Amino acid sequence: MTDQIAFPCILMRGGSSKGPYFRLSDLPADKDQRARVLLAAMGSPDARQIDGLGGADPLTSKVAMVAPSEREDADVDYHFAQVLIDKAVVDTNPSCGNMLSGVGPFAIESGMVAATGSETRVRIYEANTGSRIEAVVQTRDGKVVYDGDAEIAGVPGTAAPVRLNFMDITGSKTGALLPTGKLREEIDGVEVTLIDVSVPMMMIRAADLGKTGYETPAELNADTAFFARIEALRLEAGRRMGLGDVSGRVVPKVAILSEPRQGGNISARYFVPDKTHAAMAVTGGTCIATVAMLEGSVSDGLARRPEGDDRMVVIEHPAGVLEVALTTTGQGDAMDVVSAGVIRTARKLMAGEVFVPAAVLA
Missing domain, CATH: 3.10.310.10 (Diaminopimelate Epimerase; Chain A, domain 1)
Incomplete structure (x- = not known):
């Protein structure tokens, strides 16, 4: 043999x-x-x-x-x-x-x-x-x-x-855009939006975790206390989203959001989940693009929202930008994502x- x-x-x-x-x-x-x-x-x-x-x-x-x-x-x-x-x-x-x-x-x-x-x-x-x-x-x-x-x-x-x-x-895993039915909620004193578009995610304003949102992946990865805090929040988010005990699993994913600085619509750092993504995931990008356009979410006051239901949403990330052609219907908790398109190689x-x-x- x-x-x-x-x-x-x-x-x-x-x-x-x-x-x-x-x-x-x-x-x-x-x-x-x-x-x-x-x-x-x-x-x-x-x-x-x-x-x-x-x-x-x-x-x-x-x-x-x-x-x-x-x-x-x-x-x-x-x-x-x-x-x-x-x-x-x-x-x-x-x-x-x-x-x-x-x-x-x-x-x-x-x-x-x-x-x-x-x-x-x-x-x-x-x-x-x-x-x-x-x-x-x-x-x-x-x-x-x-x-x-x-x-x-x-x-x-x-x-x-x-x-x-x-x-x-x-509703890729949970069957709903907002698995808990809420545009925003608190977990251990931190305001979050729990959303499921392409991948279930927990979205947090960077400032609410003591970050600017413009840190490099290396800077974020070096902060072990920050990742411990995120993991505790993520475990509770998974439970609330109906995913059960998500310890040892990579969903839900997490992103921290901040205002764009380079002409985009939102700036984000995406976690995988125990490290910072060096650039931006495509599935995560479609979810971040959606929350950036979602009125009433934690992106309020951060995201630049173009008019209309067909938009090119530009996400600024550590390696540059990701452009997402996003088509939606409705607003707020009645929003639905019709399609999202990206260019990759x-x-x-x-x-x-x-x-x-x-x-x-x-």
Whole structure:
């Protein structure tokens, strides 16, 4: 019997994240076995992930699993997993919009979807949250085009744009825009808005936690008392949102908000959740864009709100800005998100096999 087992994958950068993309059928059907394979493939639990593909950072310890969809409204199903670095935990509760950027290209690369002309539209069912996304991928001569002029914050250079159009994103995990029915409420004396668009989140004004909201990720990460405070609030937020005991899980996510300083609509720092995101998550960005436009939320007095229901919301973050084309109906607690669109990029880095010890399947 061989002492290692090979699993085919393509290592890709998706947005400002990176990780292996697998065909779901190439991984064990049993979820516990699959989790052990992913832990071994990424090198967790280990602070350096030295024995696997992980990059010792939450943004590079992610996995995408893709399968042909049986749904009439989708071409492929996307299953996301956040592999924790120093714990033997594979969290499949959240989604990742950055890794989502590579799902369309991967579907074409792996033959699940045929390229059509100069643009190929890939309809994606996001299995973690039950939402649908259309990815518009640049193609030529039946192949994915990766070179282009699109720039995104947190990634050097330029690449071909991947347009992501998000649908069915209100109440991704809780079934409601405002899971508690309140535009704002207090947790341990801190005013918050608990909201669920693409991902459940707790939003807090930075000043209410003694921060400016313009700190660098390194400055925030060094403040262990700050993260302990956020975690205590997050645990109660998870309970109120109907998510149960969220200790050891990465949802709900957290963001602190402040006034924009560079011409945008809101400034934010996003947490994943025990570190500060070096840039901005796509799913988190759609949620932050929504709360910025939500009258009566904790963004009141901070956000610059353009008129109309179709808006380009610019979120300022540590690495630059994220633009979200947001379409909504209604106002206040009657608001609904019709769609949200963002431009991302992706790049194929390596194709081959990742080897894991055979013992993980025993």
